[in-house]
Amino acid sequence: MKIVATNIGKRREIDWKGKKVTTGIFKFPVEDPIFLDVEDVKEDVICDRNHHGGIDQAVYAFSEKHYDYFKELYPDLDWQLGMFGENLTLSDCEESELHVGDTFKVGETIIEVTKPRQPCMKLGVRFNDMKIVKQFWNTDKSGVYFKVLQTGFVKKGDVFELLKTDKTKPTIAEVYNEKRLRKNP
Incomplete structure (x- = not known):
């Protein structure tokens, strides 16, 4: 896995219906390195601290490869990296291969896989179509949250180096599918 884009968002108020x-x-790509802190990414705005940010959701990453699937569903959107609200767009991030607790060195940081993202209505706001929330739920393309064990800067081009894995722990895809089934039995 490699960082394809580092993305930062500003507070935005919009009229939704x-x-x-x-x-x-x-969120939009930035050229300067970004700082991964213990509970969030510095300079990135989190408006809902009840559901975003915090120790187990400090950094959100999404695979650039997943974009192709959603581009087919929304061909008329102005597609840019960061569309899914991710801080890190990764070259190849397969949820079925990442286990809870997997630990990586990337840039100056050490980060640990914690959980999948659960889509909320703000993804629908970003896409200007609430159908995206259900479509997102009905895939295994959740992206992944990381806990920051060692803070520091990361930048476009940084490569993930696996430090630790435990294949007996569930994958992010398994955790996501379990949550999806509980939500939509």
């Missing part, structure tokens, strides 16, 4: 929505999901 007559309701004011404040969000940080509109």
Whole structure:
């Protein structure tokens, strides 16, 4: 896995069907290295601390390869990396191969796989179509959250070096599918 883009979002207030929505999901690539801190990415806005950020969700990563699937569903969107609200767009991130607790060195940091992302209505706001939330749920393309064990900077081009894995622990895809089945029995 390699970082293809580092993405940062600013606070944005939008009118969504007559309701004011404040969000940080509109993330865009930046050229400078970004700092992965213990509970979030520095300079990246998190508007809903109840569901985003924190020790187990400090950094969100999504695979560039997953974009192709969603581009077929939304061919008219102005596609840019960061569309899924990810801090790190990775060259190849397979949820079926990442185990909870897998630990990587990337850039100056050491990060640990914690959980999959569960889509919320703000993904629908970003896509200007709430159908994306169910479509996202119905795939195994969840992306992955990381805990930051050693803070530091990462940048585009940095490669993930696996430090530790335990293949007896569930994969991110297994955790995601279990949550999806509980939510939509």
